[in-house]
Amino acid sequence: MNGLGPLLPHDLLWGMTPAQLATDAPDWAFAVLEAGQPVVVRRALTAPGQIAVGLRGSRREQRYPALLALASVQRGVRPEALCHRPGTRLLPAFQALQQLRGELDALGLVWGVSGSAGFELASGVAALHQHSDLDLILRTPEPFSRAQARELLALLECAECPVDLQLQVPAGALALREWAGTAPRVLLKSAEGARLVSDPWNLQEQAA
Structure with missing residues (x-):
């Protein structure tokens, strides 16, 4: 698990895979997850067992909201x-x-x-x-x-x-x-x- 306890906005998490993205997600979002980059916790209501996260690409306009299964989180950094x-x-x-x-x-x-x-x-x-x-x-x-x-x-x-x-x-x-x-x-x-x-x-x- 992540070792952080309750997850908070701005925490960075590793463990999300391209398979967890919506099929219509932008190509760059799949690429950053394939590269093993972290996602950031964002403020939003979710169903139990999920956490709202955001992906970031190399350009400022490349931001994508997603949902991450808590069970997939491997580690995190506050x-x-x-x-x-x-x-x-x-x-x-x-x-x-x-x-x-x-x-x-x-x-x-x-x-x-x-x-x-x-x-x-x-x-x-x-x-x-x-x-x-x-x-x-x-x-x-x-x-x-x-x-x-x-x-x-x-x-x-x-x-x-x-x-x-x-x-x-x-x-x-x-x-x-x-x-x-x-x-x-x-x-x-x-x-x-x-x-x-x-x-x-x-x-x-x-x-x-």
């Missing part, structure tokens, strides 16, 4: 397992990651690398380019104030490349940039879809 893994190429995203590690560790919260940088660090497959953003997650099970969000955003904006950080909250995820802003409500993404909320940590508001 984003937080990648935050201290060194990048093997001299690219702005990896330079930004190196620059930010100490500051993010100092928050005292679990953080990780997702997106193209996480995919490359976990798989060794070149997914980044010179103009790629750095995608990060920060696990915030307890309320993270808007003042804290603004401080963190100011730190990220000094990095070598644009940084997109998502706060992972009990009910889903939201963009740090939105929470650091002034809008009274922010977009919370969950398995059930996206909705505007005033307090992303208020589970009663999410259930209303």
